[in-house]
Structure formats: C-alpha cells, structure tokens
Amino acid sequence: MMMAVRASRLFDGVDAKPVECPLVLVEDGRIVAVQSGGDPPDGAQVVDLGTATLLPGLIDSHVHLAFDASVDSVDRLAAADDDQVLATMRASARLALSAGITTVRDLGDRDYLSLKLRDETATDPTAGPRILAAGPPITTGNGHCWFLGGAITPGAGTIRAAVRAHAERGVDVIKLMATGGELTPGSASHLPQFTAADLRAAVDEAHRLNLPATAHAHGTQGIANAVAAGVDMIEHGTFMTADSVAADPTVIAAIARAGIPIGATIAQKPNPAYTPPPRMIQLIPLIVAVFQQIQAAGIPVICSSDAGIGPLKPIDALPYGPAMMAKHLGGTPAELLRSVTSEAARACGTADRKGRIAPGFDADLLAVDGDPLADLTALTAVHAVFREGVQVR
Template sequence: MNSFAIHAGSMFDGFASSGPVTVYVRGDRIVRVDRSGALPADNTEVIDLGSRACLLPGLIDTHIHLAFDAGPNPVTSLAATSDADLLAQMRAAARSALHAGITTVRDLGDRNYLSLTLVEELAEHPEQGPEILAAGPPLTTPRGHCHFFGGEVEGTEALRAAVRERHARGCAVIKIMASGGMMTPESVPPHASQYGLEDLRTVVDEAHRLGLPVAAHAHGVQAIRDALEAGVDSLEHVSFLSADGVKADPALIEAIVESNTFASVTAGLDPSVPIDRSKGMGARGQTIFSTYGTLQKVGAKVVIGSDAGIGPVKPHNVLPHGVADLVREGVTPIDALISATSLAAQLCRVEGRKGRIIGGADADLLAVNGDPVKDPAALLDVRAVFRAGIRVR
C-alpha cells in the first residue's frame, strides 16, 4: 500500500484557506492533515510541491456529458458513433477532466448506460478518470429533449418503472428533462415544459423511495417552479427562460433559497473558442450569468455544472473556467471554490468523502501554482493531480 506525504505552501480545504500544510496519504485515503506544514520527522516519502503551490480537494463537476464529443455537432456525432467507439471517446473525455483536477463528475445523460461500464472500469483503475456518478439515459417525453439517448417515457407507471430500472442498474442519480432544450429542435422550446407537476412528483417520490436524488433539467420558469415544488434535489441550468427572454422571478428565487434544492448553474466556457451567439450565448447568456451571481449572493445552494461536452466552448476540462465565471459575477472566490468542492459533494451525496481535505476523505487532490482564493485563474495552472492516492499529473 502506498504511503506518502504532500507538502504545499497553502491549502484550501473545501471551506477555508490556510498556510503551509502537509497531508499524509495511505492507500486511497487521507489519513492526517498537519496544518503546521512541518515535514515528517521519519522516513515517510515527501512530495514537496513548493511554497507557491496551493493544495485543494479535487474539483466536482455536477453536470457533464462524457458521451458528447465537445465538437460542433455533438448530436450528429453521437448518432454516427458505435457503442464501442463511443465508450473509447468517453474514456478520453474522462481522462481530460481528471487531468484538469476534476476528480468527481455527475454524468447526466448517456446512451445505453455506457457511463456505468466506465464506472466499473474506473473502480479497478481510478487513475484513469474521475469518480463518475451516472444517471444513464435521462427521462424525457417522446421526441423530447435528448430523446436520442433512449430515455423516452410518459405516464405514471412508465415513469416509476424507468426510475426503478435505473436504480436496479446502479445509477447514482435520476435525470429528468422538465423543460425543452436547445440541442433538440424537434422538442418543445427550452422555455416550455415537457413534464407537469404530477409527473415530476411521481419521479421524485419513486426516486426518493429508492434512495436516489433527482436532477431536473429546467430552463423555463414554469419548469423551475414545478420541479422545485415536486422536491427535486437539483435544478439544472435554472435559466429562467420565458417566451420573451430571461425573466428571473424574485419570488421564485426566494423559494429556491428557502428550499433544500440546489441550483446547478451552467458555467464555464473555454475562452480560446469563439462563442456562437446564435445559440443564446450573447446578451441572453450574460443575463443568465448575472442571475447565477444573484442566486449565489442571496444564499441559494449554488454548485457548478459545466454541461461539458455539448460544444467546442464546453470541453470536458472546462469546470475551472466556471469558477472564474462566478467570480466575474461578483461571487467571492472562496464561495465559488466551495461551490465546486464541498457544496458540490453535499449535492452528490459524497460529503465527507469528496470535496474536502480531512482525515478519512478520499485522496483526490489538486495542486495549483498560485492562490485560487485570490485569483481563480490559478486553477488553470495545475501543478499536480492525485486520484485515489495515485499521482496522475
């Protein structure tokens, strides 16, 4: 069993920052955190990352699609790719995320439950990718948003059966498309609802009975309202779209703040890729980003789900840019880091094991050059990545 210590000039432990630190690792777990920063007095192997290095918990992306290739036409590419080739593509996407310091992801939509195959592979070889919390094919209406993943279902009993199937297969979360979406022209518009309140309640009740959380894709105001009332665990995108544009309802924002529901905001764009403003990433996109900042500042439980894979601006390693996006909207860097670590772990039901640096937690760690609490751009200057106690970068 491997045993070593990591020394760094500073640490963000998932909640707060501190000075020099030495973290002791045995096997795949953290066994001790010495906040004095003293080096071990015995012959323990030391990985000294230097005084400029900051050690953080591995980042958590709460919304990713490993099955999308982050190309200009991901849906077309998906349809043209065999399951064997798609799985190989997903392996590469997982490695890309891991090497950026993203050590846990929620995969919220795949085809034929391929993400569960990857889950099994990574259980044997964790150094090859992040821990994946998979939803399998998302629940959607016939010809509804992302129907091409194979999760079309309608009617109370069919919805219950679909939840049970995903539980039986080993999925970690249920994903439902409460509203239409931007990648499926044949679905209803993104601001329109696909499922009503009673259908959403059916899914939430069955999932919670089986111990699974529910993530609701919800762009439209009514879809957000219904999903919140149904008791979903996370609102994905939470864009407040209406037929007339973006309309953030203050009363609905307050209801989100007062609820137990997380807002999984879609942040993170690769700045090196030109933005296609025809797909809502211009003025409307900026209004949505401003709403994300408002949600965070008024006390909503905001986490960052990059939606990685859906286009060239969304490569699978894009999450660190999402932290910077929140900061640009007035969120403090430390709160943005919390959103991508300890708070995300709480949503994903891996709290205590992921998203923090403490004895007993998984040895999933990221080291960067610089201080991300002062400048989130430091997250892009990766010094080292550890997954399950194995250094992968």
C-alpha cells in the same frame, strides 16, 4: 505505504484561511492527517510540490462524457456505435482528470455507457475521475435529449417505472428533463415536459430507492414543477421564456425555502475559433441577471459545466468556471472554490468522502501553481493531480 504531500499552502475545501506549509498524510487512498509544518513520519514517501497550492480535486456536478464537445456533438453521437462512443468517453475521462477534476457526475449518456466507464475508473484511478452516472435522462417522446434513449410517455406510472429501470441498471442519480432544452431541435426550453405530479412520482420513487433526483429546468413552469416535486437539485434554472428570460420572484422564493441548490452550468473554456449562436449571446447577460437574483435569495449556486455539449464546453472546462462566476456574479475566491469542491460534493451526495482535504476523506488532491485564493485563474495552472492517493499527473 504512507505518502506525505508537502506544498506551500492549502485550501481545505471550506476554510477561507489557508493552511501554510501543509503536510498531508495519505494512506490507502484516504487522507489520515493534515498538518501545518512538521516532519513527515519515518518511512513515508514524500512528495514535495514546492511553491504550489493544494486544494481538493474538483467536482463537476454536470457533464456529458458521451458528447464530444464538437459543434455537432449530437449528430456525431448519433453516427457513432457504442465502442466508438466509449473510446471518446475514455479519452475525455483522462483529460478531465489531468485538469484536476477528480469527480464528475454524468447527467445524460446513451445506453448506460457512463456506468461502464464508471466501473472502469472505479478500479483504476489513472483512467479518469470517480464517476457518478445517471444513464439516459428521463424525458418525453420527442422531448429534450430523447435520442439518448430515455424517452417515455408522461404519467406517474410510466415515470416511476422508468426510475425503477434506471435503478436496476445501477445508476447513482436520476436525471429528469423537466423542460425542453437548447440541444434538441424541436424542443422548447421554456416549456415543461412533465407535470408536477409526474415529477413528484419520479422523485418519490428515486428516494424510495435511495437515489437523488436532479431536474434539468429552464422555463419558469418547469422549474416550479421541479420544486413542487421536491427534487434534490435543479440544473440550469435560467427562467427562459419563448424569446427572452424572466425571473419569477415567487418561484425563486420557493427554491430558497426548499433549500434546493441550482447548478449554474456556466463554466466554459475559451475557444477563439468558435462563436456561439446569436440567441445565446443575447441571452447570456439576461441569464446572469437572473442568477444575481437567485444568489441574492440565498440559494446555493453550484458551478458546473454541462461539458461535452459544444465547443466552449470541453470536458476540462470546469476550472475556468469559478473565475467566470466571480466576474459575473461576485463572491470571494473561497466561496467560488467551495462551489467546485465541498459544496459540489454536498449537492452530489458525496460530502462524506469528496470535496475536502480532511482526515477520512478520499485523497483527491489538485496542486496548482500560484494561489487560487488570491487569483482564481490559477486553477488552470495544474502542477499535480492525485486521485484516491494515486498521483495521476
């Protein structure tokens, strides 16, 4: 049966000018028409959302469903067996969906558990977002997130084999840990873990298997290696040094020339009970300054969360991101809404189905009270959520 969704205004994922009095027609999980005003077709089920604003369901291009967003998320994951982890992941998936996040890209799990959940949510739209999954990230022996099970001895042959093994398991994306990271004791964010040649081999193998590859990279050398390797996206891109942050204009220019988007894992949900470590409090304004340079170079900056890794990063953190980006980096509401809808879809390789309200796209819809094109904080005032034509909230 056809469903006709009415609201007060609509942001289609692209156009800064909203559609007034929209009527969105949905059939078999897909959008078949978007019109301004007019009457629903005879026999259609009408869902009238009153004064709410409709926008595409949000896309978080960087989450970790396996981490529980506690202060000791790494230890708790280590202490839990797969069934316990899956139970946490299922609850997180439902929470994300209820916040209007209808697609997530899981960039690091344990034992390929996110693929299992992906298959569950693929057939049940109420169970969580559509999931794109990387499986355990490819890293080095005691490198960043080695405990997730994706550690290898560096080398072109070993990294190609790791990519193939991931592809055989059915992943949607290859996640490469190009540098160390904050979450892993003994790991250094500013130091590279793989050479450019190793990363190049991984990206070639991924592309040969029709998979995109994205690289976690903090330090300058790791970022430069990832760019030289031709990755499809860079996660973080903070230009961290041993004790500070220092943007490299040459590397920024190379990223811009290559047109590689950077996932700014900026979104966080306010949590008055938690104070971040002093190192992070000190680094954040410096990282903001780096992102101002990244943005000025014309590099697409995608708003994401890294949800799961700590108390400011629950799985429903993303809707807070666009307002934070506006505050720190500027940009119009439409630009920032694109970075969690159509631009995020493009970065994730799902731009043909996700991130827009237009005929032929999946009917992933978020309705919020108020007008996010005027006030981005309205993104957290959820009124209704639809995933692939099913109203889930």
